Amino acid sequence: MMEDKNKRNNWTRKKIDETKKKINKEIYGKNRQSSLQIKLDDLAIYINDRITRHGIAKGLVFIQEDLNKKILDIEKITLSILFSNNKEEQYNYLLEVKNIIRVELWTDIRFLMVNKAITPGEVTDLIRRSNEIESIIDKWISSI
Numbered sequence: 001m002m003e004d005k006n007k008r009n010n011w012t013r014k015k016i017d018e019t020k021k022k023i024n025k026e027i028y029g030k031n032r033q034s035s036l037q038i039k040l041d042d043l044a045i046y047i048n049d050r051i052t053r054h055g056i057a058k059g060l061v062f063i064q065e066d067l068n069k070k071i072l073d074i075e076k077i078t079l080s081i082l083f084s085n086n087k088e089e090q091y092n093y094l095l096e097v098k099n100i101i102r103v104e105l106w107t108d109i110r111f112l113m114v115n116k117a118i119t120p121g122e123v124t125d126l127i128r129r130s131n132e133i134e135s136i137i138d139k140w141i142s143s144i
Contacts, residue, residue, distance in 0.1 A: 039133045040078075044071045046129065047109075050118050060117050067108050074100055087144050094141050101130055101137075 044067075051064040074097050081093045109126055112118045118126075 039129065039136060040071055040075055043126075043129050043133065044068060046125070047071075050122050051112070060112065060115060063108050063111055063117075067105065070100055070104050070108070081140070091141065091144050094137055094144075098134065098137055101133060105130070 047067050048064060051060060051067075077093050077097050077100075081090050084090050084093070109118070109123070113120075113123055
């Protein structure tokens with residue numbers, strides 16, 4: 001019975017990549033994920049890793065859950081953008097994504113800084129990552 005449980009939860013990097021390809025083929029009709037989704041995934045992994053290392057001991061699990069929820073909200077909105085043909089609707093969705101990144105996400109990150117759950121170097125890296133995401137969003141906005 002213990003062996004069955006280990007087999008069910010055995011997610012290797014190869015299995016994750018294969019599953020992502022299947023999901024992306026279903027959603028986007030191609031094997032690649034959009035660059036914005038990749039950057040958001042990277043941001044989520046980075047934040048979760050840092051909070052797990054520093055913040056869990058400080059009782060910041062709620063902030064971690066809130067950040068993850070916001071990143072998932074952004075990903076849901078970007079999927080809506082990809083499926084929408086209405087340019088005005090796409091534009092409004094993109095502005096909503098920018099607002100979530102600039103205001104809501106950074107409010108939580110600021111709270112983590114104040115409570116010393118992340119270091120100044122990690123904040124610099126988060127700024128770099130969020131700027132990359134915003135540049136992708138700006139490219140989307142300019143292409144509409």
